[in-house]
Amino acid sequence: MSSKPFVAQWGVVGCGWISSEFVMDITRPTSLRKVSDVSHALAAVGSRSLPKAEDFISKYCPDGACGQKDGLVDFKPRAYGSYKEVADDPNVNIVYVGTMNTSHYDDAKMALEAGKHCLLEKPATLNAAEWKDLSGLAKSRDLFLMEAVWTRFNPVMLAIQQAVHIDKVIGDVHVVRSDHSMDLYGKQPDTHRCLSADLAGGPMLDVGPYPMVWSLMMLFRHPKNDMSPPEKVAGTMLLHSTGVDLATGWTMTFPKIKAIAYCTTNLFEDTDKKAHTRIVGSEGEIVVQGHTSRPVGYTVRRLIDPSRSDGKYHPDEVHDMGFEGFGLSWEADQVARCLKAGLTECPTMLHKETQMTMEIFDKLRLEGGYHYLPGLERIPLKP
């Protein structure tokens, strides 16, 4: 006899684009992805404007999420004209923060102080000091907190991790090259959230987490690296007239496994969707397809004779793993499992990985000359 699934009861704050993808993904039937241990309910949606929250619910989730459609809970989603009311709603046990970078810290803190778990969009905070404070607050209250780096939970990422770490299909991994760039410069106004200093824009904070996640999942989390942080991190940044970065590149070394990551991001070009991330080992390479944040497949290219450097490969092994939806459901399912198990952090997206990422971004920003406008950081970096 199958037992009833655990239901995560979500409250969503911010009625923008990614929040709409999130609620549509938690509305998709869990059976489509063969999940039966957890489910999702949408308890509340909050916006700075009540009519916007009402419109959001009627457009994306009038009947709630999959758990409501399956009759697992009996409440409907409620609309609120403030974020605080979402956190205070008794049906909400976890708040999804889908607001601007500049209010992530405040919105997550508000949720935690209301006694609610929190899934916080990337970049988690503006600096490492803010994240340290938030993660300490979550721990002290025995609450779950996670930065929403959804790519970690994508089955393509997990299949490649298995192929590289366990099945060793490319031998010893030595190089990860990963890019996430977007063609926005000169095509969007400087008020766009990715170009604006008021909104702490720039590609490093916006899409830099994706080259980072490929590097961390392949190298930092390599069993032989034993979660040792990169020994050396070096970067270069090109600044926009608004003060945010327009292009940033950084390298990270992992000497325990003789590996290096080359990460890049800019606002001048759209990343090549057929080869955004390349993982190279002693016996071949893996080339990832799709968006850097949303991989949909990968190709394994095995060297015919790994002892030679003649560039001759066996025929490509193509793994097409396309899926329906945006791809946030796996992340939501994993968060629900963590809540069910009473965890305060997710084993595959640890607080210390967000901390390390924020420290690297702080270093790249300071060395690159990207300084936030006064007052944006709630906890300023120590000089």
Ligand SMILES: NC(=O)C1=CN([C@@H]2O[C@H](COP(=O)(O)OP(=O)(O)OC[C@H]3O[C@@H](n4cnc5c(N)ncnc54)[C@H](OP(=O)(O)O)[C@@H]3O)[C@@H](O)[C@H]2O)C=CC1
């Ligand atoms: N995981 C992923 O794939 C993605 C993650 N993101 C992340 O999600 C966050 C939101 O991005 P996105 O959804 O694209 O942005 P949108 O502009 O579509 O929406 C952001 C929402 O933030 C709220 N908000 C709060 N303060 C402000 C403000 N001062 N100005 C404007 N909006 C404000 C608004 O909600 P309201 O008006 O309802 O209060 C707005 O709708 C970003 O931090 C981004 O990094 C973004 C895209 C993809």
Ligand SMILES: O=C1OC[C@@H](O)[C@H](O)[C@H]1O
């Ligand atoms: O996280 C993201 O992924 C997709 C991009 O389009 C978006 O700007 C970014 O925030």
